[in-house]
Amino acid sequence: MDHQFVGIPELTGVPRVAVVIDVMRAFTVAAWAFARGVERIVLASTESEALALKESNSGWLALKDGAPAAGFDAVNSPGLLRSRDFGGRTLVQKTTAGTVGALAVADAPLVLCASFVVAGATARFLRGEESGPVTFVVTGEGGRADEDLACAEYIGRRMGGGEVDPAPYLRRARMSRAAADLAGGLRSGYHPDDVGLCSEIDRFPFAMVARREESLMVLRPVGVPAGPAPAP
Template identity: 70%
Template sequence: MDDARFLGIAELTETETPSVAVVVDVMRAFTVAAWAFAQGAEKIVLAESLDEALALKARHPDWVALKDGPLAPGFDTVNSPGLLRSIDLGGRTVVQKTTAGTVGALAVKEAQLVLCAGFVVAEATARLLRTRRSADGVTFVVTGEDGQADEDLACAQYIARRATETGTETEPGTDAAEFLRRAAESRAAAELAQGVRQGVHADDVALCLELDRFPFAMVATLEDSLMVLRPQRIVHPHQDGRP
């Protein structure tokens, strides 16, 4: 994708609002979001702050609130795919507040199309970009480490390449191995594996590196002033639609 831009969150303030934005947080916000949908969540509200997340939870006691780091009063769980995969979220609304991922999505909330992504939804995200790509190009928001997080940049670059390919049997497309290797060797992966970060499950890194685990993209839109994330299933043209 020659017209793709890769920007950190801070750099977004220096540019015009993109028409199409892909917000990437591999470890762990949008891997967690994908798992939430896989566990049955109807939608995810991306909170501006911990206080807003708690206020939303107070108004909607049946909502499930999660955050980075250790579990805190008022929150139901933490931003860990390994921990979330055992929770039944059937029909529930999740409120998510993280250090980087939710911040990045809210920074581009005025864009015409906002996708939130990680490796677990990479191919579905690329397919959606192929069908709805803007003439003005795509802005990839690299959320971690002020835009320097290699796991996020690697994922963004992989999706950007896949968005220009068909991925058919005659054209298999870009090999993900090198991109996944970069993510596996990233600072975030090391911190999760070494227990530097809190609210972590031993399987978190491996779950964040599962390529195309889920068949949906994740689209964020403004609904009644809230940024709401929902899954959008993407069926491969050569598949019959089964999971």
């Protein structure tokens, strides 16, 4: 299929199907949040909006990039999130790249958010929808983040239905500038396991679909039947 791979600044018009990629770390974190019991994730455009949504909705939680901050309940780190219990809660997420990319394509008829941990399920979901060519939004580094591009290319290949060796794609993620920055402690709100957790393939059996619900852009998990395991 003739998929398109674009950065957020390169988006023109409204794509028919958009898959927004943020491997390190927004949509790895989102997948872990769902695995830890979050019911839905509301994507916020600013930190102020995230806090306002939390304050106006009883029981909601808020998550942001960077170091812990007043009013926020969690930071954008899978290592710091994986032991939390979020059973039945709504989480408001604001990050530097991932949420920005999802909101940029909010008018598309079908929007998915993805990372390596849900890559296989995302590809199977798209095959089931017979979606045709996809616009992959590579959110990091203005569309140049190799970990995001590698994940997008892997999902695109998996959409073809055959076996695809994930190892070269995961290697690119582990060797990316984002991984080096995280491992070097250059990003706050970091756990030493973050790079490894962001480089796991197909950990979760669901895709993450974003849709408008009233005035909000809301991300929810959608279970996808298992397909053939990727090559070791």
